[in-house]
Every structure is written in C-alpha cells, then in structure tokens.
Amino acid sequence: MAFVALFGIGSTNFHSTIGTPNGDFITDVSTEPTQAHRLETQLLERLEELQSIRPLDAVAISAPGLVDAKAGHIQKFDTPAGDLIEQIDLRTPIEDTFDLSVYLENDCTASALGEWYFGRREDHDCLLHLTFGTGIGGGVVDRGHPLRGESAQAGEFGLLSVAPESDLSSTGVTGAWEAFCSGRGIPQYVTHRLETDDEWSSDESAFTRTVAEDDELSAPAVFEAVHAGDQFAQSCLEQISRYNAAGIGTLCNAFNPGLVTLGGGVALNNEEWILEGIECHLAEFCFVDRPTLAFSPLGEEIGLYGALGTYRDRSGSQSAVEVPNPATSTSD
Missing domain, CATH: 3.30.420.40 (ATPase, nucleotide binding domain)
Structure with a gap:
C-alpha cells in the first residue's frame, strides 16, 4: 500500500493530508491560508510534518494556474488579488530535500480526475x-x-x-x-x-x-x-x-x-x-x-482527491476504489 502526501493548493486555502490510492485519508486534513509568495517553503514545511507521521512514497499536488506537470512547475499562479506569480518550482526542492517522486497537476484537471476516481461518475x-x-x-x-x-x-x-x-x-x-x-x-x-x-x-x-x-x-x-x-x-x-x-x-x-x-x-x-x-x-x-x-460529493476536499486522482492516473496505481462518503472522511 502506497502512502502519498496530498496537497490541494488553492488561491486562498492550502489543504494537506496523507492518502492511499483507494481513497482513504489516514491523517486529519490540515487547512491554512495559502502563502503564495513563499509557496515552496510552505509546502516543504508541511511535508516535513507529514513525513514525521509516517514514511511517504510520493507527493501529489493539485495547484491553480498554468502548470507544467512534466517539469513540476507552476508557470503562472493567480492570487486572490488577481496578481500573477511566475515560475514556482515545486518538484526540485521536494526531490532535493525528501527524494520523493512528485506528481503535479493543474487543480482544474486534478478535480476532474478526483471526480472520476472518487466522485459521482457511476x-x-x-x-x-x-x-x-x-x-x-x-x-x-x-x-x-x-x-x-x-x-x-x-x-x-x-x-x-x-x-x-x-x-x-x-x-x-x-x-x-x-x-x-x-x-x-x-x-x-x-x-x-x-x-x-x-x-x-x-x-x-x-x-x-x-x-x-x-x-x-x-x-x-x-x-x-x-x-x-x-x-x-x-x-x-x-x-x-x-x-x-x-x-x-x-x-x-x-x-x-x-x-x-x-x-x-x-x-x-x-x-x-x-x-x-x-x-x-x-x-x-x-x-x-x-x-x-x-x-460534487467531495466538497472542499476535492483538491486533495484531485491530487490523489493525479497520482493514480500517472503512477499506474490501479487499486480498487469505492466512492468515499464525505461525511465520514477524516478531516478537521
């Protein structure tokens, strides 16, 4: 069973937890304001906390803006004020610090993947x-x-x-x-x-x-x-x-x-x-x-399910998935 650090990054809020490919969250969901101008540092700090809970196999991130998934960069990050921050490299600091594979996806595409694997697709x-x-x-x-x-x-x-x-x-x-x-x-x-x-x-x-x-x-x-x-x-x-x-x-x-x-x-x-x-x-x-x-039944946690859906889509993980009940998901 893989354990994946999940990050659902929005323009306003920054959600994180540890998940498994079958759709379970094994830690409480942490929510804090997104610190757009120090996003790399915010992510590394939270990742270190998650790594201390249990050893991790990968990191999956859902993020807004224009994303270069292959390079692991956010090319343009749109802040709530309408400002654009360019070229935020998330993959390099994670790989250098934690030696973990990184799966990054635009939050729009990631959310659709979250729905496909864990939502109402039927x-x-x-x-x-x-x-x-x-x-x-x-x-x-x-x-x-x-x-x-x-x-x-x-x-x-x-x-x-x-x-x-x-x-x-x-x-x-x-x-x-x-x-x-x-x-x-x-x-x-x-x-x-x-x-x-x-x-x-x-x-x-x-x-x-x-x-x-x-x-x-x-x-x-x-x-x-x-x-x-x-x-x-x-x-x-x-x-x-x-x-x-x-x-x-x-x-x-x-x-x-x-x-x-x-x-x-x-x-x-x-x-x-x-x-x-x-x-x-x-x-x-x-x-x-x-x-x-x-x-969507995934509520405010759709970014996290989207990150997990991105991991399943790109890592080749084919674990059987049941539709989660958001009312019983582990969260703050």
Missing part, C-alpha cells in the same frame, strides 16, 4: 467538473483519459468569453466568464453594473448605497441582499445565472459530457440558486444531449 463515460471559487476552472475526463491539451494547460474554462462586448475581463481575456460569475467576479460585475446601468444608477436602496460606498463588496453580501429582497441584487444574479448557463452550454457542445459536477465555495454555498439558474437557461445554449447536473 456509469458515465465522459464527465466534466466545474469549480466556482475565487475564479472558475474545470476539467474533462473522457473514458479515463484527462484532456490536458497541447501544453497541458486545458481547463481554463473561466476564461471562456460569455460577454465579449463587456469592459470586464480576467487575466486579459475580455468578457471572461469568471469576471462575472466567480467569487471575485460577482462583486466586480455588480459594482460595474451599478456604475453603467442607468436603470439602477439612481436607485436609493440600502444595497446600492453599500455597493457605491464599499470597496470590499463580497459575493456573500450580494446573495444576502437577494435574500433580503433587494431587486437590484436579484437582477444581477439573474444575469449571472444566464452567463453560467452560457458557459456550461458551450462546454457541453464542445465535450458532450454525460455528467457535469459542480463544486467550489460559490456553488456549494448557494446550491439552489446556481442549479435553478443553470437549469432555467441551459436549453438556450446547449445543442447536444443534456447532461446530468450534480454537486
């Missing part, structure tokens, strides 16, 4: 996973094969342009989906719309005053305003729902998945809203057979 041959978090990302696994692309940079689904006429953008892509519908994008879109939409610019509701005055508007605040009955916030979320359906419909037409799973904080904290919105508008944008839509 009898589907092609699945697509989408994460709505700080940004939007995802991955496709078709008949066991992750679609990585020419440079292994596939899965930047949040950069699909759903509104090319807009002034909003993300990482230089005009009208990018995540500029409207991600945790970072929702408040950006709401603020922009208040500034540019004459219908609402003179509105005097408490929420529009908050938007106009608050530089720290958050996505949860927008959802809270909707629950309080604010019409401007409701109008914004209705349009965001349509953008979500346009993005998912485009992906369905491109990849024809049988199953689309949804994860990430924006989706998991607002399940009814996101699913109803997509279901309401999807027919406008989806030509191929409509897939099954479901929320």
Whole structure:
C-alpha cells in the first residue's frame, strides 16, 4: 500500500493530508491560508510534518494556474488579488530535500480526475467538473483519459468569453466568464453594473448605497441582499445565472459530457440558486444531449482527491476504489 502526501493548493486555502490510492485519508486534513509568495517553503514545511507521521512514497499536488506537470512547475499562479506569480518550482526542492517522486497537476484537471476516481461518475463515460471559487476552472475526463491539451494547460474554462462586448475581463481575456460569475467576479460585475446601468444608477436602496460606498463588496453580501429582497441584487444574479448557463452550454457542445459536477465555495454555498439558474437557461445554449447536473460529493476536499486522482492516473496505481462518503472522511 502506497502512502502519498496530498496537497490541494488553492488561491486562498492550502489543504494537506496523507492518502492511499483507494481513497482513504489516514491523517486529519490540515487547512491554512495559502502563502503564495513563499509557496515552496510552505509546502516543504508541511511535508516535513507529514513525513514525521509516517514514511511517504510520493507527493501529489493539485495547484491553480498554468502548470507544467512534466517539469513540476507552476508557470503562472493567480492570487486572490488577481496578481500573477511566475515560475514556482515545486518538484526540485521536494526531490532535493525528501527524494520523493512528485506528481503535479493543474487543480482544474486534478478535480476532474478526483471526480472520476472518487466522485459521482457511476456509469458515465465522459464527465466534466466545474469549480466556482475565487475564479472558475474545470476539467474533462473522457473514458479515463484527462484532456490536458497541447501544453497541458486545458481547463481554463473561466476564461471562456460569455460577454465579449463587456469592459470586464480576467487575466486579459475580455468578457471572461469568471469576471462575472466567480467569487471575485460577482462583486466586480455588480459594482460595474451599478456604475453603467442607468436603470439602477439612481436607485436609493440600502444595497446600492453599500455597493457605491464599499470597496470590499463580497459575493456573500450580494446573495444576502437577494435574500433580503433587494431587486437590484436579484437582477444581477439573474444575469449571472444566464452567463453560467452560457458557459456550461458551450462546454457541453464542445465535450458532450454525460455528467457535469459542480463544486467550489460559490456553488456549494448557494446550491439552489446556481442549479435553478443553470437549469432555467441551459436549453438556450446547449445543442447536444443534456447532461446530468450534480454537486460534487467531495466538497472542499476535492483538491486533495484531485491530487490523489493525479497520482493514480500517472503512477499506474490501479487499486480498487469505492466512492468515499464525505461525511465520514477524516478531516478537521
């Protein structure tokens, strides 16, 4: 039985544990803020702690941004503030310090592998996973094969342009989906719309005053305003729902998945809203057979399952796997 140090690195949070190829976590899941500007050191410090618990056979890492899996580098790491950190070498310091094999994968592709091995795949041959978090990302696994692309940079689904006429953008892509519908994008879109939409610019509701005055508007605040009955916030979320359906419909037409799973904080904290919105508008944008839509059972630990799925995919490990019950997974 192999014991693998697992790291699910996000722009905001850094998760770690030790896992086995059959999907078991044998230590509590540790969660701490991601230290983007000292990521190599943060990873080595935590790896030393895990190595002290038991001898390890490998290290598997799920990380955001553009990843060079072969070299073991994160080429571009997107921080919550929208900054890009370039060329973070994770493989060399791990191999030099611990002499362990390193399996690195983009978190989008890794999450799809996590779903394939440990999630809701059942009898589907092609699945697509989408994460709505700080940004939007995802991955496709078709008949066991992750679609990585020419440079292994596939899965930047949040950069699909759903509104090319807009002034909003993300990482230089005009009208990018995540500029409207991600945790970072929702408040950006709401603020922009208040500034540019004459219908609402003179509105005097408490929420529009908050938007106009608050530089720290958050996505949860927008959802809270909707629950309080604010019409401007409701109008914004209705349009965001349509953008979500346009993005998912485009992906369905491109990849024809049988199953689309949804994860990430924006989706998991607002399940009814996101699913109803997509279901309401999807027919406008989806030509191929409509897939099954479901929320991932892997929750916030999908990055760790993704890292483990990456290890299984690339190490040749073929251990039998049962779908884990997230309610009984070992975690903090």
